[in-house]
Amino acid sequence: MSIDKDLFKLKPIAYTTMADQVENHLREYIIKRSIKPGDPIPKETEIAQALGVSRNVVREALSRLRMLGMIESRKKRGMILTQPDVMKGLELIIHPTILDEHVRKQLFELRLVLEVGLGDLLFRRKSEEHMKKLDAIVEREQKATTQIERIRCEVDFHSTLYDMAGNETLKRFQDILMPVFEYVVEYESKLDHTSVGSVTHADLVKILYDNNPEAYPNAMRKHLMPHLSHL
Amino acid sequence: MSIDKDLFKLKPIAYTTMADQVENHLREYIIKRSIKPGDPIPKETEIAQALGVSRNVVREALSRLRMLGMIESRKKRGMILTQPDVMKGLELIIHPTILDEHVRKQLFELRLVLEVGLGDLLFRRKSEEHMKKLDAIVEREQKATTQIERIRCEVDFHSTLYDMAGNETLKRFQDILMPVFEYVVEYESKLDHTSVGSVTHADLVKILYDNNPEAYPNAMRKHLMPHLSHL
DNA sequence: AACCCTATTAAGTATTACATATTCAGGTAA
DNA sequence: TTACCTGAATATGTAATACTTAATAGGGTT
Known part of the structure; x- marks a missing residue:
């Protein structure tokens, strides 16, 4: 029950990287704005600038969502939300x-x-x-x-x-x-x-x-x- | 049944990025070498050099695996394979x-x-x-x-x-x-x-x-x- | 109106540099 | 010897820049 005990329970520290934060931010963004499959999402550079991180970090986060089939991207058209395969x-x-x-x-x-x-x-x-x-x-x-x-x-x-x-x-x-x-x-x-x-x-x-x-x-x-x- | 019909069925082309390929490569690497949870995996720079891609691309692939809980990384110790939560x-x-x-x-x-x-x-x-x-x-x-x-x-x-x-x-x-x-x-x-x-x-x-x-x-x-x- | 060419845009890739945290080794003092 | 401090080495995290590539839009020609 003591605070110290709980502190010890923490793994080597739940270190969250910028990419993690951007990923979560994007999830929230999608949910709060109730963006639907087919709708476009902001450009990489816009996201990077808006969140004050490098485009590099943004790409890592987007790369994750892309792997899960949550977004798709085309060279110029930007990125759109897609209906993910739940079992992916x-x-x-x-x-x-x-x-x-x-x-x-x-x-x-x-x-x-x-x-x-x-x-x-x-x-x-x-x-x-x-x-x-x-x-x-x-x-x-x-x-x-x-x-x-x-x-x-x-x-x-x-x-x-x-x-x-x-x-x-x-x-x-x-x-x-x-x-x-x-x-x-x-x-x-x-x-x-x-x-x-x-x-x-x-x-x-x-x-x-x-x-x-x-x-x-x-x-x-x-x-x-x-x-x-x-x- | 005709080939043409099947061709049309293909989505705008299944474009695979370098990050996709590196990701698959890493999966195969882990499986073929039967690397177990706790075992270390190569450094980012080593992977990049071995596959002839930029470290950037490697990091995108690694970022995906990290999100799924398949690997963990520490600043100097490098990265290790972890037992992923199957439902993650x-x-x-x-x-x-x-x-x-x-x-x-x-x-x-x-x-x-x-x-x-x-x-x-x-x-x-x-x-x-x-x-x-x-x-x-x-x-x-x-x-x-x-x-x-x-x-x-x-x-x-x-x-x-x-x-x-x-x-x-x-x-x-x-x-x-x-x-x-x-x-x-x-x-x-x-x-x-x-x-x-x-x-x-x-x-x-x-x-x-x-x-x-x-x-x-x-x-x-x-x-x-x-x-x-x-x- | 149909076609082609070019400019633009946004994602994909590469390179470089630096920050940060962790390990390890070496050195100093009790 | 032991304990502690310090700094070097290392690998990941982040940033910035530049270039490539593909798709779109727009403008001009026939």
């Missing part, structure tokens, strides 16, 4: 080899949570094509002879579910996280779990055909049980 | 007033999916304290007289569930998305839905006390039905 930031950070195991595990849990809760989106948005595709995957899986082929079917099946959900953001989220999952799957398969839950892909497809949203969550839970029991 | 990128982009309604709706759906699928994490990780906290919120909610107070209880309840799940990444995800949800909630309350699903918070708490993972998903679905029926 995730994509830039998530790389399996950089993340430690703890985080990878948490992301894998996140995936399990998503698939169990996915039902209502699926039932509302499934189409003929989607169902046919699932049928085809199940058939392919039953004919599969190699472990590699089975794993491929597994990935395709669940990936198709995300397609069916008709939510681009969710789909993108899944696509970004996929490489991490593969890492975990590999890790788990080394342990013992070549086994599959008591509910098969075919069972899940049947539930989708039967239009039975009530049955979906617990069916998926059972399907994922080998993973869930690991928590 | 999301946090930087997601601001309700910037996102268009379409994306906000998708994020709201994502939240619904998460809460329905959250069960298994809850049952495995709930503690005495958590349950007490939920009890207190339910009690507070029943005594509430104003709409504002009820909404606050609503937020607290679901927020506590994410706490209970014992997954920091998931919790952080929720915290970042919360402002967007508030926007949607406000939007929905304007329509008609002051009503609540047939399953109350108290019912959900009971299921948690009863250690009944099977009942959870459909109970939460019913609780969220006013929102789900909007899909």
Whole structure:
């Protein structure tokens, strides 16, 4: 509770550079002026002069926003605000080899949570094509002879579910996280779990055909049980 | 299908700057050399010289990675790789007033999916304290007289569930998305839905006390039905 | 009115210089 | 020896300047 204690808690000092400040300033500027995608933002030199910093620093801040897809710039036309891809930031950070195991595990849990809760989106948005595709995957899986082929079917099946959900953001989220999952799957398969839950892909497809949203969550839970029991 | 058609689809040209290239180069460098958090990375001048670009460009690239929390730098010690917060990128982009309604709706759906699928994490990780906290919120909610107070209880309840799940990444995800949800909630309350699903918070708490993972998903679905029926 | 040429503008890149903070080594005093 | 002070070396942070490049606008010619 004492002030001294809190002081010690501070990391080597939260040093904020000019670029950090300009970045924040620009964010505030965009929000306060409620600038919308397509609208122009001031020139680099104007910003630099207005904030009393070198153009160098301004460019660092702008470079960051550009990376996130928040702004675009053309040679003469200046810069405009753009509708950012909300998952862009995730994509830039998530790389399996950089993340430690703890985080990878948490992301894998996140995936399990998503698939169990996915039902209502699926039932509302499934189409003929989607169902046919699932049928085809199940058939392919039953004919599969190699472990590699089975794993491929597994990935395709669940990936198709995300397609069916008709939510681009969710789909993108899944696509970004996929490489991490593969890492975990590999890790788990080394342990013992070549086994599959008591509910098969075919069972899940049947539930989708039967239009039975009530049955979906617990069916998926059972399907994922080998993973869930690991928590 | 024709090539010409595809060409037209290309945006005004995917122009890559030197900073973009250096950024990618650094990412590859980190991955290929499997540099781990805490390990040092080359000096700015070394990078600039090695890649044949100005130090300015290198600093733009480094500035981006620094923003994402992938590296840290000290005045003399040089720069080191750090374990990035996987959700940092999301946090930087997601601001309700910037996102268009379409994306906000998708994020709201994502939240619904998460809460329905959250069960298994809850049952495995709930503690005495958590349950007490939920009890207190339910009690507070029943005594509430104003709409504002009820909404606050609503937020607290679901927020506590994410706490209970014992997954920091998931919790952080929720915290970042919360402002967007508030926007949607406000939007929905304007329509008609002051009503609540047939399953109350108290019912959900009971299921948690009863250690009944099977009942959870459909109970939460019913609780969220006013929102789900909007899909 | 259609076309071409030129000037202008704003972002991208390079270079140089200096400020600042941190480490390290060396030297002095107790 | 130990402790403290001091200054040099170093790498990042910031500034200033100049030049390149591409896109736009405007003016003139046919």
